Amino acid sequence: MQGTTGNIYIQMILGMSGALILVVSFILFNIRNQNRLLRQRQQFQQAEIAHQKELLGAVIQSQEAERKRIGQDLHDDVGTTLSGLRLLIEMFKPADVKDPQYLDFIRSSKATIDKVVRDVRHISHNLSPATLGYYGLAAAVLEHSDIINQSGRLTIDVVNDAEEKLEKLPLPVATALYRVLEELLNNTIKHSGASEAKIHFTEAQDNIQINYSDNGKGLSGSAEQFKKGMGMQNIESRLTNINAVYDISSGPGQGFALQVKCPAA
């Protein structure tokens, strides 16, 4: 009887220990398995995001190439043809050179052609700013700002404290940032009612920081609502594509400010 009871105790201890080992192993395997599946899914999602980013990059790149081609065609073909037309009108000698109708025709034709040439040049510049490729982002932004400043609709102050890093900026990144600033300036002119805007380039470790601000009426809705707008989505997709982050701060009557942090290399 003594032996039977002793056996039961041993069996109980063995059973309890065995169950403990089994349960702990089961839980650990369960944790490992679930975490592994979770990791795999995260990797899959990351790969999908990277793929989407690549696609977006390809779309932006082809869009830029197309803009460049149209811009060049406008500048070279249409611009040249218009200049030729102007010359042709100038060279035309009527029977009576002092005929007031002829003089009026010459004056209005030249004025119209000059306007079309200016517009074509402007459209061509907007489509593909040659300065960006030749002299870099800061020069292109300055040139664009000068054009706007001359129109008298807005006074833009450009401060460049990141000259060295901006010069080394790869062209796709510079193009993306230029398009973002262009979009912001467009928004300021169209919607904000601002009289002044400021663009400040700074360096921060391996990043280029761009602080854009205006003294307009600011955002009436939330920043989240603003982000849903077409222009802002364009800005967001361009910034995402170059691994840049941004932060908006604005409020009714407080102007609009956007800070962009972009990897320099």
Add this chain to the structure above:
Amino acid sequence: MVSLRLTNTPQVMLFFIYTTFVVPLTVLIPIVYGFKNYSNLPRAFKIILAFIIFSAFMNTSSTIVARVFHKQTTGFFHVYTPFEFAFVIAFFAEFYNTKIRNMLYVLIAAFAIFCVLNTVYLESMMQLDGNARSVDAIILIACCMLFFAKNNNDLDSRWADHASNWITAGLLLYYSCSLFMFIFFNKMTEAGIMSDIIIYIYATILAIEYILFAVGFNKCRAQQAISISK
């Protein structure tokens, strides 16, 4: 609820302190965490908190009856088992749809009837309700396994971030390890080193269960913080 024998050796004193004070007092850890995060606790966790409080009350009552009045406390188990089953099944029911939930409520009622029949016809109040506790443990182990199988497909967050996983791990650990003790408890007729080891293991597993419950309650607060920051 642990019975023990008293002698004067230091080992027995240590055993007495561990099983009578240290382990029963660990019940305060999940209770403190439970009340600290009470407003964030989902209904299922409130059921577990109620179960822990009920368990603590029964354990204290049993200890007082045994130590102060020197009376047998096996009868406490006969009352405790159906309530324990009801609390834990009600916890699991919270994670299923109405149909399964109703089936689980029927199971609670059926088990309560089984416990009464067991007490009346098979194991009297003078014995531990080994049959009922064993069936209770087997059903609850199955519920824990089904819960893990169901949750295994949830890939929204890490295993450790799910508060309910910690509670279920505690339940699975306790009932799996205690099953052998429940089956053979009525055959433990002699006090000695072997029975002490069994009681030690049982008490330690109970303490681990309470600690896992406390982690589960604490995770409820962490989950709330994550959703706010999002």
